[in-house]
Amino acid sequence: MKVFNTSQIRQCDQYTVENDEISSIELMEKAALACFEWIKSQFSANYTYYVFCGKGNNGGDGLAIARLLLEENYKVETFVIQSSSNFSTDAQINFDKYPDSVSFLENDDFEIQQENKKIVIIDALFGTGLNKPLEGNTQKIIQKLNHIKGKKISIDIPSGLFSDSLPSEDQTIFKADVTLSFQFYKRAFLHVESAQYAGKIFILDIGLNSKFIQDEETNNYIISSKSVSDNFKPRDPFSHKGNYGKVALIGGSYGKIGSISLSTRAALKIGAGIVFTIAPNCGYSILQTLAPEAMFISGGDEKLITEIKISTEKTTIGIGPGLGKEKLTKVALEELLKSIQTPAVLDADALNIISENKSMLNLIPKNSIITPHPVEFARLFGDSKDSLEQCELAREMAKKYNIIIVLKGHRTAVLTPEGKCYYNITGNAGMAKGGSGDILTGMITGLLAQGYSPQIAAQLGVYIHGKAGDYAAKKYSQEAMTAQDIIHRLPEVFLNIKK
Structure with missing residues (x-):
């Protein structure tokens, strides 16, 4: 799924009007109807709907949504912001069609009966055309709305938020529980500093021109369920374990064997054919107990890895979880990187070791995958003012070093050497716990071993x-779930993909 900027979305609207025998007011009605149908599916007529319009x-x-609600006998109060500007052409048509009176807002002097808990506030004040922070009366209106209790829905984008950039700390923005966005994700929805205002995102298909969407170029995408299904390779009924790759997971140190254990179990559960784990000798009993399907190879010392003995030919290496940063371990990592050709x-610690000797970045094999969280990324490549700037820096570093960077976060981004960014929209705050990243390392390594390209893996x-x-x-709930529970739910994911 493509992510377009504001200008591209506007062009898509215009192209649709010019080529699909639909007028702009008809397109607006389709958008309003899509929102109305969603609202009707979620809320009953027992609610009172307060619609705030620019x-x-x-x-x-x-205005069109408010009209549709009224026509279905919903309780609706509509407010229009008063300003010196006139309505846009299509907004004027919908204002003229509105069958009831509206209240014009000169300032924040409006009342909503908050003792009635069944309240829905619909924000349709400012869309993607906003080009400066809110101020004056409009700022006061948004601030007052943010303090009112009730369900809050933004139409297309929360008022005060920009589509293609992140807000400043003191910027006033409507804080929605839900945003009903037309056809596309906005990039602002995918970064933590701005996503907090949008709430849960629902993308409504309003029939924008498919040819424009297909032909228009972008460097930003959403990893969709369809793209996952399209790239998923079912297992051949006549295959054997050798067809699904050989994995060597390297990591662990005294007190941190759990990390590499999770990686090992994830690689097995993701479908890798043969899995080796290279760890210190103190991990032998633990690993053989937790992952008996994997084979153990000594890392050369009782408590930390001092040597890595494995043929790298036809073996996919995953290294870092629980590795530690002891001097002999650093040497072992450097020697390994010099020997890997694939x-x-x-x-984790593989990246932290490299961050202390950045010349080692040049030893990383081309098309390798690194999976830093934001702090690890900053150690490697420097600080950024916000997550969007960090994402753009990751894009440049992926190109510079010809690697794939999995920048973990609220919406994990996969950056490629071609300058593409693929945002992941699965996952939740319950995964913000130790061990989740170790599992991801094992999963990606296991997929890479099975013959998926590095970018697809x-x-x-x-x-x-x-x-x-x-x-x-x-x-289990976000609070109670642990990293191991992620591994336990993998069967459900595969069964879903196969459907």
Whole structure:
């Protein structure tokens, strides 16, 4: 699924009007109807709906939604922001069609009966055309709405939020529980600093021109369930374990054997044919107990890895979880990187070791996958002012070093050497716990070993990881779920993909 910027979305609207025998007011009505149908599916007529409209096309959407609600005998009160500007052409048409009176807002002097708990506030004040922070009376209106208790829905984008950039700390923005966005995700929905205002995102198909969407170029995408299904390779009924790759997971140190154990179990559960674990000798009993299907190879010392003895030919390497940063371990990592000729997966302490000797970045095999969280990324490549700037820096570093960067976070982003960014929208806050990243390392390594390209292995890995986390949260709750529960829910993900 493509992510377009504001200008591209506007062009798509215009192209649809010019080529699909539909007028702009008819397109607005389709958008309003899609919102109305969603609202009707979620809320009953027992609610009172307060619709706040601007004078642009976003306000026109709001007026049309309010009209549709009234026609179904919902209780509706509609407010229009008073300003010196006139309505846009289509908003004026919907204002003229509105069958009831509206209240014009000069300031924040309006009342909503908060003792009635069945309240829905619909924000249709400002859309994607907003180009400066709110101020004056409009700022006061939004601030007052944010303090009112009730269900809050934004139409297309929360008022005060920009589509293609992140807000400043003191910026006033409507804080929605739900945003009903037309056809596309906005990039602002995918970064934590702005996503907090949008709430849960629902993408409503309003029939924008498919040819434009297909032909228009972008470097930003959503990893969709369809792309996962399209790239998933079912197992051949006549295959054997050798057809699904050989994995060597390297990590662990005294007190941190759990990390590499989770990676090992994840690689097995994701479908890898043969799995080796290289760890210190103190991990032998633990690993053979927790993952008996995997084979143990001594890392050369009782408590930490001092040597890595394995043929890298036809073996997919994943290294880092629980590795530690002892001097001999650093030497072992450097020697390993010098010997690898094929893509590998690097995470956790492998990245932290490299961050202390950045010349080692040049030793990472081309098309390898690194999976840093934001702090690990900053150690490697420097600080950024926000997550969007960090994502753009990751894009440049992926190109510079010819690697795939899985930048973990609220919406994990996969950055490729071609400059593409693929956002993952599965997953939840329950996964923000120790061990989740170790599992992702094992999963991506296991997928890479099975013959998926590095880019597809990374995309499938983050999607399946997040989806399993969603199933785990549903069963155990976000609070109670642990990293192991992600592994336990992988069967449900695969069964779903196969459908």
